[in-house]
Amino acid sequence: xxxxxxxxxxxxxxxxxxxxxxxxxxxxxxxxxxxxxxxxxxxxxxxxxxxxxxxxxxxxxxxxxxxxxxxxxxxxxxxxxxxxxxxxxxxxxxxxxxxxxxxxxxxxxxxxxxxxxxxxxxxxxxxxxxxxxxxxxxxxxxxxxxxxxxxxxxxxxxxxxxxxxxxxxxxxxxxxxxxxxxxxxxxxxxxxxxxxxxxxxxxxxxxxx
Ligand code: TMP
Numbered sequence: 001x002x003x004x005x006x007x008x009x010x011x012x013x014x015x016x017x018x019x020x021x022x023x024x025x026x027x028x029x030x031x032x033x034x035x036x037x038x039x040x041x042x043x044x045x046x047x048x049x050x051x052x053x054x055x056x057x058x059x060x061x062x063x064x065x066x067x068x069x070x071x072x073x074x075x076x077x078x079x080x081x082x083x084x085x086x087x088x089x090x091x092x093x094x095x096x097x098x099x100x101x102x103x104x105x106x107x108x109x110x111x112x113x114x115x116x117x118x119x120x121x122x123x124x125x126x127x128x129x130x131x132x133x134x135x136x137x138x139x140x141x142x143x144x145x146x147x148x149x150x151x152x153x154x155x156x157x158x159x160x161x162x163x164x165x166x167x168x169x170x171x172x173x174x175x176x177x178x179x180x181x182x183x184x185x186x187x188x189x190x191x192x193x194x195x196x197x198x199x200x201x202x203x204x205x206x207x208x209x
Contacts, residue, residue: 003025006089007206008130010065010100013138014169015158017188018144022138025196026203030094035207038088041098046083052076057155059166064156066112070119073104086128094207095184100132104177107157110171111164134206136199137176140188194197 013019023039028039043053044054055061056072060120077100088095101123144166176183184202186195203207 005092006021007094007205008085008089008097008133009094010131010174011134011138012099012102012106012135012139013188014140014142014145014165014172016148017140018137018148018192019136021192022136022186022195022199023096025192025197026096027202029196030096032181033209034096036092037094037096037169038084039096039098040080040084042080042103043087044071045080045097047060048083049076049080052079053115056067057154059154059159061156066108066114069112070104070108070114070122073108073121073172074126075102081127086130088117089130094203097132100135101127102172104133105175106168106171109169111160132182133178134202135183136202137172137183137185138184138188138195139169139173142169144189173186 011019011023023041027037029035042049043056043059044050050074052072056064056069056076084096085097104119104123105116109116109119142162146165147160152158173185176185184199186198188195
């Protein structure tokens with residue numbers, strides 16, 4: 001189903017990995033180079049998906065079942081992909097998405113220990129079969145990432161234990177190993193400008209520039 005014209009780029013990483021900074025830097029470069037893009041995020045991106053995001057991240061909802069959590073992330077993705085991402089790709093835009101379904105395998109699959117085959121089935125359904133063209137994983141030791149976010153108002157997922165976030169990190173690395181043609185792993189301990197340059201070089205080659 002990857003026959004749509006645009007290019008679909010996703011960013012993944014643990015909390016505090018610096019991926020949102022990299023998303024902003026990439027989009028700034030698109031602005032400078034006059035490249036048509038859509039910048040979005042998960043969970044979120046559309047009115048309905050942002051409403052689901054506020055339920056998912058609300059730290060008061062401590063009693064949320066892992067099953068509920070999985071289905072809400074998937075519900076948000078179905079709306080977001082169908083309403084925003086696929087039309088933008090059909091328009092020929094470069095879509096940059098801060099997190100996508102690999103986060104579900106990492107957080108709900110590895111960390112919450114939900115069934116991977118179920119996640120496979122749900123993922124195919126809610127992405128309409130669209131796979132990202134390239135995924136940038138900003139990898140970083142969990143202790144460094146969690147130290148970076150201290151002092152913020154932590155959301156429901158950020159408040160999880162170090163062990164939980166270790167499982168998330170290991171799963172991202174394992175997916176990257178299994179999908180080397182889609183994944184590009186960057187060292188999140190390097191400075192932001194050098195990470196950005198590596199990402200933009202890769203994106204330029206994808207765009208054939
Ligand atoms: P963000 O803070 O990077 O915007 O992501 C929101 C949180 O949601 C983050 O803790 C990761 C989590 N998440 C999942 O658990 N599963 C998912 O499928 C997605 C997209 C995010």
